[in-house]
Amino acid sequence: MHRQVRVLRFIMEGAASWELATWQKAARNGKVLNLGIGQPAKSLLPSGLMKDAVDAVFSEGAGSLDHRIPLQYAADAGNFEFRTNLSEFLTNQYGYQVPVKSLFVSNGNSHGMSVAARLLSSPGDYMLMEDPSYLYAHQIFQDLGLTLTSAPQTPVVMDEEVTSTIDISHLDKMLTSSSPGKFKLLYVIPTGNNPTGRTMCDIDRSSLVKVCTKHNVTILSDDVYELLHWRPETDNVRPLRWHALQQGCSKTVVSLGTFSKILAPGLRLGWIEADEGIVANLCKHGVTISGGGANPFTDALITWGLESGRVNEFCEKLRKSLESRANILANNVNGSQKWVKAPKSGYFMWVNLPKTTNLDLFRKRCKELNVQVVNGESCSLDVDSKYFVRISFAFLEPEELIEAGRRLHTAIETST
Numbered sequence: 001m002h003r004q005v006r007v008l009r010f011i012m013e014g015a016a017s018w019e020l021a022t023w024q025k026a027a028r029n030g031k032v033l034n035l036g037i038g039q040p041a042k043s044l045l046p047s048g049l050m051k052d053a054v055d056a057v058f059s060e061g062a063g064s065l066d067h068r069i070p071l072q073y074a075a076d077a078g079n080f081e082f083r084t085n086l087s088e089f090l091t092n093q094y095g096y097q098v099p100v101k102s103l104f105v106s107n108g109n110s111h112g113m114s115v116a117a118r119l120l121s122s123p124g125d126y127m128l129m130e131d132p133s134y135l136y137a138h139q140i141f142q143d144l145g146l147t148l149t150s151a152p153q154t155p156v157v158m159d160e161e162v163t164s165t166i167d168i169s170h171l172d173k174m175l176t177s178s179s180p181g182k183f184k185l186l187y188v189i190p191t192g193n194n195p196t197g198r199t200m201c202d203i204d205r206s207s208l209v210k211v212c213t214k215h216n217v218t219i220l221s222d223d224v225y226e227l228l229h230w231r232p233e234t235d236n237v238r239p240l241r242w243h244a245l246q247q248g249c250s251k252t253v254v255s256l257g258t259f260s261k262i263l264a265p266g267l268r269l270g271w272i273e274a275d276e277g278i279v280a281n282l283c284k285h286g287v288t289i290s291g292g293g294a295n296p297f298t299d300a301l302i303t304w305g306l307e308s309g310r311v312n313e314f315c316e317k318l319r320k321s322l323e324s325r326a327n328i329l330a331n332n333v334n335g336s337q338k339w340v341k342a343p344k345s346g347y348f349m350w351v352n353l354p355k356t357t358n359l360d361l362f363r364k365r366c367k368e369l370n371v372q373v374v375n376g377e378s379c380s381l382d383v384d385s386k387y388f389v390r391i392s393f394a395f396l397e398p399e400e401l402i403e404a405g406r407r408l409h410t411a412i413e414t415s416t
Helices: 002-014 022-028 047-057 080-094 109-120 135-142 168-177 202-214 240-246 276-282 286-291 296-308 310-334 359-368 398-413
Strands: 103-106 126-131 147-152 183-188 218-222 253-258 270-273 348-352 388-392
Touching: 047 296, 047 310, 080 103, 080 270, 080 296, 080 310, 103 109, 103 276, 109 135, 109 183, 109 218, 109 253, 109 270, 109 276, 126 135, 135 147, 147 168, 168 202, 202 218, 202 240, 218 240, 240 253, 270 276, 296 310, 310 348, 310 398, 359 398
Parallel strands: 126 147, 126 183, 183 218, 218 253
Antiparallel strands: 103 270, 253 270, 348 388
């Protein structure tokens, strides 16, 4: 109890912003309902699963795990036991064979983005970013010395079902008119797109791989939400990597996956699925060789979770919960209007403000009503997104989503 009081006092009174986690900042501003945070709610964290995993991994007796696996340095690509179980899990989830040798263990997708882009490009190279896109990805790639160029997404049409993300025809024309080899990489989020919430249809995925293969561009596919979808089974959407394998161009797509969204961000555990040659080269980085593989302690716990089936059970429940939360938030933001659509995957939705909105007044009203969103311009390089805001349905609890949605509705309604 004394420790909890000390931490609470630090959060509320003495901490600088950079000393606090995002959820702690939200706690400090307790009156504000923050729809901008892309993290799971407290009730969505797998506390029971992780406690059972620790107990099982460190139990004594026949068949118990060699404790050197979680407590020693790991292999450069990650512990074999974890990669084997991850291979079986992904094969079952994705519907195609994911070989163990195609997997490299990361500390999550931010780490995966950085190490993959560093391997596949050099400072000064040009890189394409779907636009709008994940706002923090911009800085990750810019920190590597890459020059980012906008690859626009297709426009939002509120009265139609949009089944695309990046505008592939525009991309093909852009690459055709550029000097050969100018662009090394393309970053996309094909499922549960951050920020739009949209999912790229299967035909577009196939076309995107063909276009990028033709122009020798490697796709960094941020598949953070590839396992968090609740679309109908008839929507047979395959990962971009599957399309690359079907087309015989394995090196065109590097898939980035993580347990941050399907289990918990604090696990700091993810993976890169890529051509075996790329995986081998990732293992040659000095930081990988020195560090001894990513997070062996956590990967031992998740190995148990995968073997026991608990991870799969948790994911099934999480999908249902996120679907319900998405509908709750969209319904309360809209009221009788059509400002946002509930997505079929991911954590986010993209609110289309009326063009008559006074944006300065809208931001003022949000502040007065104690509801926080992410302005669309924060997610864009060049695309005009000023009449959009990104909101998350994952961080707040259902009753908070109802109230936050109503507040946002009022903010929009009273600023047009």
